[in-house]
Amino acid sequence: MEEKKTDKMEQPLFTRPEGGEEDELTIDWMALIRRILAIRRKLYLAAAVGLVAGVIIALSIPKQYTVSVTLSPEMGSGKSGGGLASMAASFLGGGGSDSPDALNATLAPDIVASTPFLLELFDARVRTANGKVDTTLVAYLDEQSAPWWNTVLGLPGMAVGGIKSLFSPAKEEPLTDTDSPAGGSIELSEKEAGKLKSLRQSVLADVDKKTSITTLTVTLQDPKVTATVADSVVSKLQQYITAYRTRKAKEDCRYLEQLYRERQAEYYEAQQRYANYVDANSNVVFQSTLAERERLQNDMSLAYQVYSQVAQQLQVARAKVQEEKPVFAVVEPAVVPREPSGTSRKVIVLGWIFLAVAGVAAWELLGKDYWQKFRSALS
Secondary structure, three states, X not given: OHHHHHHHHOOOOEEOOOOOOOOOOEEOHHHXXXXXXXXXXXXXXXXXXXXXXXXXXXXXXXXXXXXEEEEEEEOOOOOOOOHHHHHHHHHHOOOOOOOOOOXXXXXXXXXXXXXXXXXXXXXXXXXXOOOOOEEEHHHHHHHOOOOHHHHHHHHHHHHHHHHHHHHOOOOOOOOOOOOOOOOOOOOOOHHHHHHHHHHHHHEEEEEOOOOOOEEEEXXXXXXXXXXXXXXXXXXXXXXXXXXXXXXXXXXXXXXXXXXXXXXXXXXXXXHHHHHHHHHHOOOOOOHHHHHHHHHHHXXXXXXXXXXXXXXXXXXXXXXXXXXXXXXXXXXXXXXXXXXXEOOOHHHHHHHHHHHHXXXXXXXXXXXXXHHHHHHHHHO
């Protein structure tokens, strides 16, 4: 009986039909079924091992929640003849024209992933759904759990870092965005850099280039915190784009306001000189007096013309600032999710069972035979 059983086990699964081509193979399904039945105990054991491993892996992965916010930015058209600035210029007699946008919606992913933007999110106030944690986002990132294998894989790096710290001198605390001067470089500590990297992976932005629809996605381990952070990201992104788009217009407006005050003072001074001269020489009819009076009057008229032109340009610049502000229509707001995102624990467990059974079956049905042939060829 043992010999017959052994003969059945050693029957080849793949056979070449008589008169067929060299590459043509057929599967002996009966032999395959018999070999599967013969190793069924090993498959049961593999399924049990896969079940235990899947449960451990599934319970080790923390739940995560995802919130998506959809924005529809209404950017300027960049054409002349429309908008508040063009209307003001037309009304005041100027020839206003709009320049192309320095920033459009396609840069939203780069803005969201930038270091200054994420550092500003660190101070956002968050509160968990159960109300036990009420702190800043940077402190909440320490509260998030991680799979146990992350700690195991990080042990070598921690050991190397600990050894380096013993032989390196103490360093001053690096500057953050609040400590560094505006427009200067930003230096982060190793802990801050790690949190920044984690937050950069959790906050993502995607733009549809055809429709300019911007989708912001935030993934964290608490549903209420995730929705709060998503709302903060939307608010700060609007502030960033608005500040960037209106910066040039505001600079022009400030320059024209200064120029306006200077030209106004010159006009008032010329007007006062003319009035004082007329009052002092009202009864004098000498030609030299009349010539001086005409000169002062011309100076006053010229100062008024320059003052009037600058005033018109200032009105156009103020309208330009308002026109450059983008309008964001929130198509889908931040909603607190009720179910976790990502792969469910059931799917993880079933996947590990399948991998264990498939691996053992592949080894018993195919791998073992090829391994024996390989060893025989080497010996």
